Amino acid sequence: MGPGSSAPGGGIVAAGPVVEVVFGAPGWRAALPRVEALARRCVAAALADQGATGHVTLLLTDDADIRRLNAGFRGKEKATNVLSFPAPYGALTLGDLAVSLGVLRREAAAEGRALAAHFAHLVVHGTLHLLGHDHLSAGEAAAMERAEARILRRLGQPNPWRPRWRLAA
Numbered sequence: 001m002g003p004g005s006s007a008p009g010g011g012i013v014a015a016g017p018v019v020e021v022v023f024g025a026p027g028w029r030a031a032l033p034r035v036e037a038l039a040r041r042c043v044a045a046a047l048a049d050q051g052a053t054g055h056v057t058l059l060l061t062d063d064a065d066i067r068r069l070n071a072g073f074r075g076k077e078k079a080t081n082v083l084s085f086p087a088p089y090g091a092l093t094l095g096d097l098a099v100s101l102g103v104l105r106r107e108a109a110a111e112g113r114a115l116a117a118h119f120a121h122l123v124v125h126g127t128l129h130l131l132g133h134d135h136l137s138a139g140e141a142a143a144m145e146r147a148e149a150r151i152l153r154r155l156g157q158p159n160p161w162r163p164r165w166r167l168a169a
Contacts, residue, residue, distance in 0.1 A: 025062035046127035063102035084129035
């Protein structure tokens with residue numbers, strides 16, 4: 001029985017999350033060969049953690065495109081790592097996410113993190129934004145960081161908020 005089909009007894013089986021991955025720039029599959037599967041797992045884990053389901057479109061793009069989106073929708077003339085575009089209340093979709101490969105690579109290198117781990121964090125972070133989470137105040141930020149750490153732990157990914165200690169040589 002597929003999602004949205006009739007269940008025994010006449011009920012309807014709820015559809016699970018749907019993640020549509022759109023490649024808007026080259027280089028993504030070379031950088032992260034299983035990027036589509038990882039994106040779907042991250043969105044599904046974030047939605048499950050929050051007791052939600054729905055349709056999310058994820059645009060995998062480059063710095064130039066995300067800069068245009070950031071300028072057009074937020075008035076900020078710079079490339080950013082992830083953008084979230086929540087759908088209006090009552091829509092059949094949760095919204096859209098966009099992630100820039102260039103920013104992803106630079107941030108992962110600067111933080112000493114694996115590209116896949118940083119990507120997972122950004123997708124979880126963006127999905128939480130689609131569900132109404134924000135980090136404008138210290139309390140909101142702490143709650144969002146706890147949710148991110150919990151979801152990433154369930155995905156087998158490292159906690160991005162844990163300090164990285166280095167041993168003196």
